[in-house]
Amino acid sequence: DAIQETLVLVKPDGVARNLIGEILRRIEAKGYSVTDLRMVEADRGLLEQHYEEHVGKPFYEPLVEFMQSGPVVAVRVAGQRVIEGFRSLAGATDPTVAAPGTIRGDFGRDWGLRVQQNLVHGSDSPESAARELALWFR
Ligand code: DAT
Ligand code: MG
Numbered sequence: 001d002a003i004q005e006t007l008v009l010v011k012p013d014g015v016a017r018n019l020i021g022e023i024l025r026r027i028e029a030k031g032y033s034v035t036d037l038r039m040v041e042a043d044r045g046l047l048e049q050h051y052e053e054h055v056g057k058p059f060y061e062p063l064v065e066f067m068q069s070g071p072v073v074a075v076r077v078a079g080q081r082v083i084e085g086f087r088s089l090a091g092a093t094d095p096t097v098a099a100p101g102t103i104r105g106d107f108g109r110d111w112g113l114r115v116q117q118n119l120v121h122g123s124d125s126p127e128s129a130a131r132e133l134a135l136w137f138r
Contacts, residue, residue, distance in 0.1 A: 002080075003078055003080060004082045006083045006133075007077075007122070009136075011066075011121060012066065012072055015070055015073060019119065026089055026103060034076070036137055038137070041070075048064065050136075059115060076133060086122040090102060095110065
């Protein structure tokens, strides 16, 4: 298959818990390449565009607030089938039930807040990846 690129975000909880290195280590251990990286204090406008598919959902506002609670690390990652592959590394959205061995399964749980603090974001399709990479690495 052709080489793909995906956008990974280490969310504010991952940065605050000093998991940037661990998350990048897992990406590189899988054989994917980090081709660009930046630490960002995301403003609301960027997050509204990033999460436009979720506008109107009950978790949207707390999600956008949470993503402004501290810096995030935006990472451009390249590799064969990396879009699907990183989502496999990340694990299920709900960290309580994410499988052990995944980033969310090993380090996350439900912290009792309305927003699931699930450590990472990964693009979910080639179209999302292209759109999101253009937002975070403009
Ligand atoms: P994913 O990040 O696994 O692609 P998503 O795109 O459906 O999941 O949702 C984006 C983020 O919104 C997700 O990482 C955490 C939060 N979220 C999703 N569903 C939620 C829910 N039911 N309650 C609270 N937060 C939720
Ligand atoms: Mg998603």
